[in-house]
Every structure is written in structure tokens, then in C-alpha cells.
Amino acid sequence: xxxxxxxxxxxxxxxxxxxxxxxxxxxTGDRGLAEEIAQDVFxxxxxxxxxxxxxxxxxxxxxRVAMSRSADALRRRVVRGLDLWVEMEEHHGISVAERxxxxxxxxxxLLATLPESQRAVLVLRYQEDLTPEEIAATxxxxxxxxxxxxxxGLKLLRAxxxxxxxxxxxxxxxxxxx
Amino acid sequence: MEEFEQELRQAFERRPAPPSLKRxxxxxxxxxxxxxxxxxxxxxxxxxxxxxxxxGGVVLHQREEQRRGEAACQQVMTALRITNHAFEHMNKQxxxxxxxxxx
Numbered sequence: 001x002x003x004x005x006x007x008x009x010x011x012x013x014x015x016x017x018x019x020x021x022x023x024x025x026x027x028t029g030d031r032g033l034a035e036e037i038a039q040d041v042f043x044x045x046x047x048x049x050x051x052x053x054x055x056x057x058x059x060x061x062x063x064r065v066a067m068s069r070s071a072d073a074l075r076r077r078v079v080r081g082l083d084l085w086v087e088m089e090e091h092h093g094i095s096v097a098e099r100x101x102x103x104x105x106x107x108x109x110l111l112a113t114l115p116e117s118q119r120a121v122l123v124l125r126y127q128e129d130l131t132p133e134e135i136a137a138t139x140x141x142x143x144x145x146x147x148x149x150x151x152x153g154l155k156l157l158r159a160x161x162x163x164x165x166x167x168x169x170x171x172x173x174x175x176x177x178x
Numbered sequence: 179m180e181e182f183e184q185e186l187r188q189a190f191e192r193r194p195a196p197p198s199l200k201r202x203x204x205x206x207x208x209x210x211x212x213x214x215x216x217x218x219x220x221x222x223x224x225x226x227x228x229x230x231x232x233x234g235g236v237v238l239h240q241r242e243e244q245r246r247g248e249a250a251c252q253q254v255m256t257a258l259r260i261t262n263h264a265f266e267h268m269n270k271q272x273x274x275x276x277x278x279x280x281x
Contacts, residue, residue, distance in 0.1 A: 009207070010204065013200050013203060013204075014200070017195040017199055017200060017203075018192045018193065018194055018195050019192055020195075021193065021195035021196070021199065022192040022193045022195075025193060026190070035195075035196060035198075035199055038195065038199055039199065039202060039203055039206065042203050043203070043206060043207065043210070046207055103185060103189070104185065104188055104189035105189070107185065107186060107189040107190075108189055108190070111190075122186070122190075123190065126183070126186040126187050126189075126190040127190040127191070127192060129187070154182075154183075157186075158182055161182070
């Protein structure tokens with residue numbers, strides 16, 4: 001199929017590196033690994049550049065491959081959940097709390113404790129603002145499964161966040177009492 | 179729930195990629211590309227050479243088989259001629275013997 005769009009690799013990197021890196025980081029909870037995944041994804045894009053038909057296709061392709069490579073990386077290593085997330089944050093000297101609200105920072109940490117399938121749909125829904133149908137196409141999964149994972153993940157994350165807030169309030173009250 | 183979802187959207191904003199990512203990416207690409215082209219050509223040349231060697235081997239094998247078949251055929255024909263000659267000789271002797279016994 002003939003198409004007029006001419007891909008510019010450097011421009012694609014500029015436009016999408018933040019997206020690919022963020023997806024990989026949120027999926028793996030490991031900044032270093034996320035950088036490696038992002039690099040692999042873009043190098044693979046370079047090899048498949050001739051098959052990319054449009055800017056939208058490039059974006060879709062990058063999301064799909066980033067999610068797929070992140071899932072592969074997670075399978076290759078033991079995921080240590082929240083501990084890993086906190087450890088890596090400290091190791092790389094970047095505090096989530098500095099960048100966003102305390103609850104927001106905590107939500108990112110809690111996200112790392114969710115099952116991979118739920119984490120994937122939540123990241124695509126709330127980071128990338130995709131619809132369940134678009135998420136299904138990205139993850140190559142049935143729409144019903146995506147919707148189910150979305151609901152379960154949201155419910156679980158909300159419950160965890162509520163527990164965290166209760167604990168936070170209890171600690172504040174305790175400090176005031178002392 | 180909507181408030182919570184809004185909180186999620188804010189918490190899950192894209193993070194800026196490290197500046198080193200693009201630099202390393204462009205460097206890897208620059209290093210990989212020429213080697214990649216050379217590698218493809220080498221692979222193509224190796225594949226052609228291998229095909230030629232294998233094809234030549236098959237053709238030589240077939241010719242050798244054909245030559246040996248023809249030699250075997252000639253040997254059989256020679257043996258048949260010798261046998262035929264012996265039979266004719268024997269037949270003449272038998273006929274002579276038969277004539278003598280009738281007389």
C-alpha cells in the first residue's frame with residue numbers, strides 16, 4: 001500500500017521517548033531497565049521503519065512494543081513489587097514525591113504492587129488516556145478482558161489508596177495526641 | 179470514583195525521558211547501521227556460495243551416478259553377448275552331435 005508519510009527517526013524519538021520510557025518504567029518499576037527497554041524499542045522501530053505507515057501507526061506500534069518488551073522483561077526477572085520501586089527510586093536519586101502530590105506518589109508506588117495485567121491496562125488508561133478498545137488493540141487482548149482488568153485494578157488500587165490514607169490520618173492523629 | 183480517576187491521571191503523567199537516552203540511541207543506531215548493511219551483504223554472499231556449492235555437488239553426484247549406470251549397462255551387454263556366443267557355440271556342437279548320432 002502506497003503512503004506519503006516519510007518517517008523521521010530522530011523526530012519520532014523526540015516525540016515519543018517520554019511515552020515509551022514512562023510505560024516501561026511504570027510497568028517494570030525499574031528506571032534502568034526502562035531505559036534499556038526504551039532503547040531496544042526504538043532500535044526495533046528503526047529496523048521496521050519501512051513498514052510504518054503514519055504518525056499514528058508509529059505511536060500505536062511504539063506503545064504495543066513497549067508494553068510487550070516490558071512484559072518480557074518482567075517475566076525474565078523476579079518482581080519485588082513495592083520494595084523494588086522504592087529501592088530503585090532511592091538508587092537513582094529521583095523522588096516521585098518531589099514531582100507530584102503525596103497521594104500521587106503513593107499511587108505510583110501502589111501501582112507496582114498490582115498484578116501485571118491490571119497494571120498494564122491502568123497505565124494505558126490513565127497515562128496514555130486510551131479507551132478500552134484502544135487498550136485491547138495495543139495489548140492484543142479481548143475488550144471484555146481489558147474492561148474487567150480495568151475495573152478490578154481500579155478497585156484494588158482505590159482500596160489500597162484508602163488504606164494508605166487511613167494509616168496516614170491515624171499517624172497524624174497519633175502525633176497530635178502525643 | 180471520578181475524583182480518584184482524576185488523581186490517577188495526574189499521578190500517571192508521562193515522565194521525561196533521561197537526556198542520555200536519545201544520545202545513546204542515536205549512537206547505537208550510527209554504529210549499528212553500517213555493520214548491519216555489511217552483515218546483510220555477507221549473509222547474502224554466504225547463502226549464494228552455499229547454494230552454489232550444494233547445487234554443484236548435487237549435479238556432480240548425478241553425473242557420477244549416470245556414468246556408473248552406463249558402465250554397468252555396458253558390462254551387462256558384454257556379458258549377454260558372451261553368453262549368447264557360448265550358447266550359439268553349444269547349439270552348433272549339439273546339432274553336430276545329433277547329426278552324427280542319426281547317421
